[in-house]
Amino acid sequence: MPRLSIEDLKKIREESKATLTLRSGQARAKITVHMGTCGISAGARDVMGALLKEIEKLGLTDVIVTTSGCAGLCSREPMATVELRGEAPVKYVDLKPERILRVLREHVLEGKVVVDFALASGCETTA
Amino acid sequence: MPYRTNVLVCAGTGCVSGNSFGVAQTLENEIRKLGLDQEVQVIRTGCQGFCAEGPIVIVQPDGIFYCGVQQKDAVYIAQEHLLKGRPVRKLLYSPPAEKKPIPALKDIPFFAKQRLVVLRNRGAIDPERIDDYIAVDGYAALVKALTEMTPEQILGEIKKSGLRGRGGGGFPTGIKWETCRKAAVSRAVDPVVVCNADEGDPGAFMDRSIIESDPHSVVEGMIIGARAIGAKEGFVYIRHEYPIARERLKKALDQAREYGLLGENIFGTMMNFDIEIVQGAGAFVCGESTALMASLEGKVGEPRAKYIHTVEYGYKNRPTNLNNVETWANVPLIINRGAEWFTSMGSGDVSENPWGGSSGTKVFSLVGKVKNTGLIEVPMGIPLREIVFDIGGGIPEGRSFKAVQTGGPSGGCLPESALDMPVDFDSLTEAGSMMGSGGMIVMDDQTCMVDVARYFIAFLTEESCGKCVPCREGLRSSLDALNRITQGTGKPDDIGLLREIGEVMQDCCLCALGTSAANPVLSTIQYFKDEYEAHINKGVCPAGVCTALIEYQIDPEKCDGCHACVHGCSTNAIIGNVKQVHFIDKEKCIKCGACVEACKRNGILKVPRSHAA
Ligand SMILES: Cc1cc2nc3c(=O)[nH]c(=O)nc-3n(C[C@H](O)[C@H](O)[C@H](O)COP(=O)(O)O)c2cc1C
Numbered sequence A: 001m002p003r004l005s006i007e008d009l010k011k012i013r014e015e016s017k018a019t020l021t022l023r024s025g026q027a028r029a030k031i032t033v034h035m036g037t038c039g040i041s042a043g044a045r046d047v048m049g050a051l052l053k054e055i056e057k058l059g060l061t062d063v064i065v066t067t068s069g070c071a072g073l074c075s076r077e078p079m080a081t082v083e084l085r086g087e088a089p090v091k092y093v094d095l096k097p098e099r100i101l102r103v104l105r106e107h108v109l110e111g112k113v114v115v116d117f118a119l120a121s122g123c124e125t126t127a
Numbered sequence B: 001m002p003y004r005t006n007v008l009v010c011a012g013t014g015c016v017s018g019n020s021f022g023v024a025q026t027l028e029n030e031i032r033k034l035g036l037d038q039e040v041q042v043i044r045t046g047c048q049g050f051c052a053e054g055p056i057v058i059v060q061p062d063g064i065f066y067c068g069v070q071q072k073d074a075v076y077i078a079q080e081h082l083l084k085g086r087p088v089r090k091l092l093y094s095p096p097a098e099k100k101p102i103p104a105l106k107d108i109p110f111f112a113k114q115r116l117v118v119l120r121n122r123g124a125i126d127p128e129r130i131d132d133y134i135a136v137d138g139y140a141a142l143v144k145a146l147t148e149m150t151p152e153q154i155l156g157e158i159k160k161s162g163l164r165g166r167g168g169g170g171f172p173t174g175i176k177w178e179t180c181r182k183a184a185v186s187r188a189v190d191p192v193v194v195c196n197a198d199e200g201d202p203g204a205f206m207d208r209s210i211i212e213s214d215p216h217s218v219v220e221g222m223i224i225g226a227r228a229i230g231a232k233e234g235f236v237y238i239r240h241e242y243p244i245a246r247e248r249l250k251k252a253l254d255q256a257r258e259y260g261l262l263g264e265n266i267f268g269t270m271m272n273f274d275i276e277i278v279q280g281a282g283a284f285v286c287g288e289s290t291a292l293m294a295s296l297e298g299k300v301g302e303p304r305a306k307y308i309h310t311v312e313y314g315y316k317n318r319p320t321n322l323n324n325v326e327t328w329a330n331v332p333l334i335i336n337r338g339a340e341w342f343t344s345m346g347s348g349d350v351s352e353n354p355w356g357g358s359s360g361t362k363v364f365s366l367v368g369k370v371k372n373t374g375l376i377e378v379p380m381g382i383p384l385r386e387i388v389f390d391i392g393g394g395i396p397e398g399r400s401f402k403a404v405q406t407g408g409p410s411g412g413c414l415p416e417s418a419l420d421m422p423v424d425f426d427s428l429t430e431a432g433s434m435m436g437s438g439g440m441i442v443m444d445d446q447t448c449m450v451d452v453a454r455y456f457i458a459f460l461t462e463e464s465c466g467k468c469v470p471c472r473e474g475l476r477s478s479l480d481a482l483n484r485i486t487q488g489t490g491k492p493d494d495i496g497l498l499r500e501i502g503e504v505m506q507d508c509c510l511c512a513l514g515t516s517a518a519n520p521v522l523s524t525i526q527y528f529k530d531e532y533e534a535h536i537n538k539g540v541c542p543a544g545v546c547t548a549l550i551e552y553q554i555d556p557e558k559c560d561g562c563h564a565c566v567h568g569c570s571t572n573a574i575i576g577n578v579k580q581v582h583f584i585d586k587e588k589c590i591k592c593g594a595c596v597e598a599c600k601r602n603g604i605l606k607v608p609r610s611h612a613a
């Protein structure tokens, strides 16, 4: 959609906000893998790869997988944030391919937070 | 009379965009209608950190946490909870089912003490999707700047915000923009805006992370700046070693161009502006403004004297406004939320002039001997101690704190006694260090401060462009002296010599690389002089780091002749038969310390060398 008008911008904002916050739409969960340079060098790509493969294998269509930048706590990368609709996001640390698969199975599919590598729930404080 | 109940309505950005103001208003109306207004009060709070579930309403002292509250729910909350004392179950926050509780992010000090402005979208949006950025109010500031504000009003707002450059110097951004605009108008030459993403400090990754996690915030800041200054052309000078950041930035520019946010007639206005990415030449000094502009022009990146300012005669002699990545990323929020909001964070008073304080936040890369290393953003003025001990989690492995180095290679080292100092531009400079671009390296008691100074001076000697004598020769002589001291051949007057060279460099060097280069030496002499003296006078390195001044010994009481150290030694320096006490051949030992690791009985000791003076 080339050349936005100010109205278009507002429309995009409303539409994207819905998917970004999982407020509406079909998705039940969103998994964000943090892919800054730190995350990638700690193995975030492998984590992402394993996750995508498993989701495809299971044929899940209502789980959004997305990437984002560094989550700040570089010493605990790879990190991912899992958000189920209507629940607080949970940040996972020190991930590996087999660990993200456990998160997918237990947290996303069964609704149980994987305490072993969950760091915390909630969002950071913005000013 | 105190109120029996406080109703906290979150007025953070996230909740406001979900209409929390409407909710607060409805609550107030209902409370009045129910005649509770003497007992119950509505308070609008800052962000509760749970934006995803907003609008958030908390009823205290009950500690009831409601989420996703709409105006119609507010009526219900007032009638049921505030009047009848029955919490509204369906709006209660229900944590994920079944589990040992995991802590809330806000209860973890690493996150709790941070305040995200520049990094507000970190980890929350996909940096490669412009729609994600737009969803979090991205480019709304641009609309405002283009349609509701004149360039003068933008300049005024930035000046009032007290924003100071995050790249090192802390120069007030509004004044820089205004000077550039004036120079362009009076000379009738098109000005240029440039983003400095060279980030050459070892161990620093603030700017890389900002671009990687939120490239559009930098782009939006630059377009707004271009509007204020009157520029049609912009550059981002980005470090060669940042492939991911560069790739994301390139995508961001392409997407912005496709949406018509860059190019001609932006949003149907008369404004034309585009941004080009230029790869850095790979030298630390290329981050310096005059060297950067030479490099942009394709020349050798060497600084020149600055009696003519680059805001007047910069890139190709055009008025050029250079700002750091983080500086640019602050701009959209200041325009969106106003200067007053920005000055509500920080220290000092910028209402009279921007030099009076430090407003807003600062991003630091926190590295070295702290438990939590990472990228942090804190309000200006936070005590250094909170960064090291609360956010950083203190020193690992039971060691103790010795110093924190701020400001990159030419920053200074601050001791324990400086930890209660507020972190802002002026306090850090006063203490003999600087804000720099935001590197922060924590050191524990196993660090030798002379060796640290030597390390940074060696780096700067390498990176000095060599054009001016005080920098080139001053650094070389300083390095010689520091090498002597760490090798145990320091002379009694070396400390005086280092001081004198440092002071001359501060006064005489051509660019800020040289004028600040003595900081690591002068600050360590100021705060850790006894370590210099121990090296010089006693031939002892108190931290046991300088290899020339230590040796390894096997404790005969502990050695059971297991031979593990013999296998660990790469130079065959350990002699002894199995089951007999071993000893170390000092001629062959290269003091690598591998034997210490190999010994399971802690039987190998690092001691001051025996022939020490
Ligand atoms: C040796 C040297 C290296 C510098 N490196 C950088 C750098 O990597 N990034 C940066 O933004 N500023 C760097 N600066 C500061 C710039 O010269 C300039 O002050 C800054 O980019 C201006 O932007 P600001 O006002 O937004 O801080 C460096 C300065 C010196 C003397």
Ligand code: FES
Binding pocket: B010, B011, B012, B013, B014, B015, B016, B046, B047, B048, B049, B050, B051, B052, B054, B055, B056
């Ligand atoms: S804006 Fe309300 S909780 Fe974040």
